[in-house]
Structure formats: structure tokens, C-alpha cells
Amino acid sequence: MDTEKENYRIIIADDHSLIRQGIKSIIADNDGMSVVAEAANGIELLELLKEHNPDMVILDISMPDMNGIEAVGKIKQRYPDIKVLIVTMHGDNQYFYHSIAAGVHGYLIKEDSDAELIKAIERIKKGKTYVSPQLQEAISGDMIGAFREQASVPMVTLSPREKQVLQLVVKGYTSKKIAALLTLSPRTVDHHRASLIKKFNMKNTVDLVNYVVRNNLFLEDV
Numbered sequence: 001m002d003t004e005k006e007n008y009r010i011i012i013a014d015d016h017s018l019i020r021q022g023i024k025s026i027i028a029d030n031d032g033m034s035v036v037a038e039a040a041n042g043i044e045l046l047e048l049l050k051e052h053n054p055d056m057v058i059l060d061i062s063m064p065d066m067n068g069i070e071a072v073g074k075i076k077q078r079y080p081d082i083k084v085l086i087v088t089m090h091g092d093n094q095y096f097y098h099s100i101a102a103g104v105h106g107y108l109i110k111e112d113s114d115a116e117l118i119k120a121i122e123r124i125k126k127g128k129t130y131v132s133p134q135l136q137e138a139i140s141g142d143m144i145g146a147f148r149e150q151a152s153v154p155m156v157t158l159s160p161r162e163k164q165v166l167q168l169v170v171k172g173y174t175s176k177k178i179a180a181l182l183t184l185s186p187r188t189v190d191h192h193r194a195s196l197i198k199k200f201n202m203k204n205t206v207d208l209v210n211y212v213v214r215n216n217l218f219l220e221d222v
Contacts, residue, residue: 008032008125011048013039013059013071014087019110023058023087026114033121042066046074049082056083056124061090061099069102069172076103083124087117091134094206097213101170106130156199165192170209 010027012035014020024035036052039045041063049057057075061068072084085106086099096107105124108117109132120130131139158166161182168178175189182189193205202208 007034008056008121009034009036009052009054010056010058010121011035011037011039011045011052011054013042013045013057013063013068015040015060015063019060019087023117026117027121030118040064042068042071042074045071046078049075049079054082056085056121058085058087058121061086061088061095069098072099072102072104073171085120085124085130091132093135093138094210096131096135096139097210098170098172101209101213107135108132109134158196158199162192162196165189166196166212169193169196169205170212 010033012020012023014023017040020038024038027033027035036054037048039048039059042059043065045057045059046066059068059071063071068086068088072086075082075084083106084104085108086104087108087110088095089110091109091111099107106120106129108120108130112132112134116133123130164182165178168181173181175186175193178184178189179186197203197205197208200208200211202211
């Protein structure tokens with residue numbers, strides 16, 4: 001048997017022990033993969049990553065102390081080769097787009113079957129992206145809508161500062177947090193938000209984030 005397949009190492013992060021044990025049990029029934037550690041929140045997860053060398057992290061979005069989206073951002077900065085699979089109760093497209101923008105490789109809904117979890121892991125192992133069957137139709141519809149929207153959205157040129165603000169807005173940060181990260185006043189950040197909405201000809205921040213993520217615009221580091 002392939003040695004690499006026998007040692008596909010996974011860390012699970014979820015604040016509910018029963019969920020962690022359930023995922024661990026499903027993985028244990030499949031050859032070629034194993035759970036090497038568990039965390040109850042993003043902070044614990046980052047500490048475990050210092051001790052272990054996993055191939056994949058499976059984590060929830062809603063966790064105390066540090067949520068999944070914030071944890072993913074730090075994982076991608078520090079351990080870019082680690083694959084990330086979100087397993088969450090959130091079936092809203094907005095959570096999916098935020099997760100993809102943060103750099104995840106797959107998005108699974110907790111209501112999905114045991115077989116879907118293994119399918120997601122296997123697909124991500126092969127370098128592909130996995131999307132829960134519950135979201136696929138809606139995401140496809142969004143993509144079609146995005147192409148239609150492009151005709152009404154002008155070419156947009158952003159300053160380096162505007163790109164920084166936009167990246168953080170897409171990640172779901174509040175104006176207060178963005179202000180702290182960029183050493184700006186919250187009022188200045190709100191001004192940038194309003195300017196971005198106007199430049200992209202959008203109605204609100206939600207529409208702006210959806211459009212930017214769907215079209216992969218200005219998401220690279222500045």
C-alpha cells in the first residue's frame with residue numbers, strides 16, 4: 001500500500017467534542033488517513049500546528065476565542081501547504097464566499113453524509129476544490145449572475161490602501177478591527193467602504209463582497 005496514503009495526517013478543530021469525535025470516527029474507518037490532534041478553537045489549533053505536521057486541517061467556522069475564518073487566514077500565512085476543509089452548520093452563501101476568500105480548499109455542511117466527508121477529503125488531497133452538494137446549485141447560479149453583472153460594473157482602479165481595506169472587508173472584519181490593523185481611524189475606514197461601494201456600483205457591502213469574491217478581484221496580498 002502507498003506509504004503516503006497511509007500517513008495522510010489530519011487535525012480537527014471544533015468547539016463541540018461530539019462533532020470532533022464523530023469526524024474522527026468516520027476518518028478512522030477509512031484507510032490512508034488519520035487524526036493526529038484535536039482543538040476546541042482557533043488558538044488551540046494554531047498551537048497544535050507548531051507540534052504536528054498535518055496534511056489537512058478540518059475546522060468549523062463558529063468557534064470561541066478565534067473563529068474558523070480568522071484561523072484559516074493565519075494558517076495560510078504560516079503553513080501555506082496545509083489543505084483546509086471547513087465543516088460547518090452554516091449553509092449561507094456568504095459564509096462560503098468568506099471561506100473561499102480566506103483560502104479554504106473545501107466547504108462541507110454538517111448535515112452532509114459521512115460519505116461526503118470522505119469524498120471531500122479525497123478530492124482536496126488530489127488538489128481539487130470541494131463544495132457541499134447543498135451549495136452547488138446556488139453557487140452555480142451566483143456565478144452566472146456574476147457574469148451578467150460584469151456588463152454593468154465599470155473597470156475599477158484601486159489604490160494600495162483601498163485594496164488593503166477591501167481585502168479585510170471581504171474577510172469579514174469590522175471597521176474598528178480594520179482601523180486597528182491598518183492604523184487608521186474607524187471613520188476613515190468607513191469612508192473607504194463607502195468609496196468602494198460607489199466605485200463598484202454596488203448597493204451595499206454584502207453585494208460588494210459577493211462580487212469581489214466571485215470574480216477573484218484584488219484578493220492577492222498588497
